[in-house]
Amino acid sequence: MVQPYKHEPFTDFTVEANKKAFEEGLKTVQAYLGQDYPLVIGGERIMTEDKIVSINPANKTEIVGRVAKANKDLAEKAMQAADAAFTWWSKTKPEMRANILFRAAAIVRRRKHEFSALLVKEAGKPWKEADADTAEAIDFMEYYARQMLKLKDGIPVESRPGETNRFFYIPLGVGVVISPWNFPFAIMAGTTVAALVTGNTVLLKPASATPVVAYKFVEVLEEAGLPAGVLNYIPGSGAEVGDYLVDHPRTRFISFTGSRDVGIRIYERAAKVHPGQIWLKRVIAEMGGKDTIVVDKEADLELAAQSIVASAFGFSGQKCSACSRVVALEDVYDQVLNRVVELTKQLKIGNPEEQSTFMGPVIDQSAYNKIMEYIEIGKQEGKLMTGGEGDDSKGFFIQPTVFADVDPKARIMQEEIFGPVVAFTKAKDFDHALEIANNTEYGLTGAVISNNRFNLEKAREEFHVGNLYFNRGCTGAIVGYHPFGGFNMSGTDSKAGGPDYLLLHMQAKTVSEMF
Numbered sequence: 001m002v003q004p005y006k007h008e009p010f011t012d013f014t015v016e017a018n019k020k021a022f023e024e025g026l027k028t029v030q031a032y033l034g035q036d037y038p039l040v041i042g043g044e045r046i047m048t049e050d051k052i053v054s055i056n057p058a059n060k061t062e063i064v065g066r067v068a069k070a071n072k073d074l075a076e077k078a079m080q081a082a083d084a085a086f087t088w089w090s091k092t093k094p095e096m097r098a099n100i101l102f103r104a105a106a107i108v109r110r111r112k113h114e115f116s117a118l119l120v121k122e123a124g125k126p127w128k129e130a131d132a133d134t135a136e137a138i139d140f141m142e143y144y145a146r147q148m149l150k151l152k153d154g155i156p157v158e159s160r161p162g163e164t165n166r167f168f169y170i171p172l173g174v175g176v177v178i179s180p181w182n183f184p185f186a187i188m189a190g191t192t193v194a195a196l197v198t199g200n201t202v203l204l205k206p207a208s209a210t211p212v213v214a215y216k217f218v219e220v221l222e223e224a225g226l227p228a229g230v231l232n233y234i235p236g237s238g239a240e241v242g243d244y245l246v247d248h249p250r251t252r253f254i255s256f257t258g259s260r261d262v263g264i265r266i267y268e269r270a271a272k273v274h275p276g277q278i279w280l281k282r283v284i285a286e287m288g289g290k291d292t293i294v295v296d297k298e299a300d301l302e303l304a305a306q307s308i309v310a311s312a313f314g315f316s317g318q319k320c321s322a323c324s325r326v327v328a329l330e331d332v333y334d335q336v337l338n339r340v341v342e343l344t345k346q347l348k349i350g351n352p353e354e355q356s357t358f359m360g361p362v363i364d365q366s367a368y369n370k371i372m373e374y375i376e377i378g379k380q381e382g383k384l385m386t387g388g389e390g391d392d393s394k395g396f397f398i399q400p401t402v403f404a405d406v407d408p409k410a411r412i413m414q415e416e417i418f419g420p421v422v423a424f425t426k427a428k429d430f431d432h433a434l435e436i437a438n439n440t441e442y443g444l445t446g447a448v449i450s451n452n453r454f455n456l457e458k459a460r461e462e463f464h465v466g467n468l469y470f471n472r473g474c475t476g477a478i479v480g481y482h483p484f485g486g487f488n489m490s491g492t493d494s495k496a497g498g499p500d501y502l503l504l505h506m507q508a509k510t511v512s513e514m515f
């Protein structure tokens with residue numbers, strides 16, 4: 001019997017044995033750095049001349065792996081393999097598909113620290129962040145497998161005398177899964193297995209900065225018994241392979257997680273019906289955020305400061321959920337700001353391979369350049385309180401940066417920076433604070449630190465974000481506990497890790513029989 005779902009616990013690295021186990025994970029990964037990885041199409045390994053080179057963002061000279069790169073012809077081959085596999089995979093028992101996920105979760109759990117160590121190397125995640133990413137990948141498998149078992153017989157509907165009605169769900173077809181680099185394991189794995197367990201076949205195009213962890217996950221699914229052709233691994237250029245597959249008439253749905261601009265492009269392109277296409281494509285799009293923590297005047301200000309620092313600078317602010325704006329009531333503004341600056345100055349920045357490092361690098365040169373440009377803009381738009389410097393000589397390191405007294409309409413208050421930068425603004429009262437919090441085009445996460453019950457209830461109704469948190473930070477949603485997804489330009493509010501998520505990958509069928 002399947003045990004009730006519980007999220008995977010985070011590792012306590014103050015326990016010596018856990019620390020040693022993680023160090024072993026790092027050694028395991030170190031030993032396989034620099035290898036070549038093929039595409040996987042219809043179970044066949046295909047090596048290409050052209051390669052995506054995955055590097056360690058903390059040490060640019062270290063190559064994590066060289067991964068074969070799909071072009072349009074190979075994308076077409078993968079589409080044909082996935083299309084052929086759909087004819088029989090869609091008819092397999094949901095129990096069998098769920099069991100593959102349970103087994104894959106068990107395999108990853110046994111290799112947990114190796115996977116987390118790979119995230120340290122490939123994404124520059126500090127230990128704690130890497131451990132959370134791996135735990136979330138396990139959670140997605142455990143949770144979606146159970147959800148599928150709940151949904152497999154459909155939902156009861158009414159029947160009249162002499163009539164039997166059934167309402168149940170069937171798969172959609174071939175799904176194109178396009179994942180980001182910032183949760184290179186959890187989001188890549190979660191979006192992939194949700195599509196698979198519901199009976200669809202998948203073309204997986206991982207982010208070009210983090211393709212090795214995706215390859216290792218494909219291997220895990222194979223070991224867990226996933227048959228050839230059901231999942232096809234095709235890293236490649238977004239513009240070439242991405243556009244080709246989004247436009248393809250046999251693509252039934254696209255599950256995208258990434259930036260606002262690419263999300264909009266996919267949404268628009270997917271709306272066009274191409275010759276030979278006999279359906280309207282579905283798009284699941286989880287996009288960016290510009291997330292605010294509001295600090296009320298009646299609040300635990302130490303909790304506020306700790307929450308802001310953790311949410312703004314965890315994984316160098318490279319989370320769609322990251323706190324990049326603080327709206328503090330004028331009565332407590334200086335106190336919160338000063339404490340945040342104090343805490344920020346204490347953070348240890350550096351090599352994520354060292355357990356004590358709080359913040360590692362940003363992902364690559366173009367992210368580094370973009371964030372540094374925003375820091376320059378911030379210097380014009382606000383008062384630099386701490387940070388503001390970067391160093392890309394060895395890896396892509398940027399100091400955690402705090403700006404004060406920024407106009408709510410300023411660019412650093414409105415545009416997603418996706419780096420370790422947070423801007424403060426003052427509100428005259430709680431209504432004003434909510435008005436500022438809601439004044440971006442995004443609506444992903446937000447938090448309110450307050451002891452005032454009326455204000456919390458007001459925020460519950462009026463703070464327009466998909467994930468709203470009270471008296472805690474605005475990052476760190478847990479699968480099955482905090483279904484995750486945003487409003488407005490943050491995407492289609494698809495709520496990953498929630499009870500409705502799998503339904504997005506299926507279509508409902510009604511069968512009515514008269515006797």
Ligand SMILES: NC(=O)c1ccc[n+]([C@@H]2O[C@H](COP(=O)([O-])OP(=O)(O)OC[C@H]3O[C@@H](n4cnc5c(N)ncnc54)[C@H](O)[C@@H]3O)[C@@H](O)[C@H]2O)c1
Nearest residue numbers: 179180181206207238242243258259262286287288289320
């Ligand atoms: N809402 C969420 O749940 C969520 C979660 C994680 C990240 N994000 C967002 O993702 C962004 C960071 O990730 P990123 O830099 O990898 O985003 P990105 O949009 O640059 O890339 C995401 C994926 O899209 C691919 N892509 C690029 N161009 C494409 C095209 N024309 N057609 C198809 N695919 C294409 C990329 O190769 C990558 O695999 C941030 O904006 C962040 O807020 C959102």
Ligand SMILES: N[C@@H](CCC=O)C(=O)O
Nearest residue numbers: 319320321475476477484
């Ligand atoms: N689900 C993650 C964010 C994912 C986007 O980057 C969180 O809740 O912090």
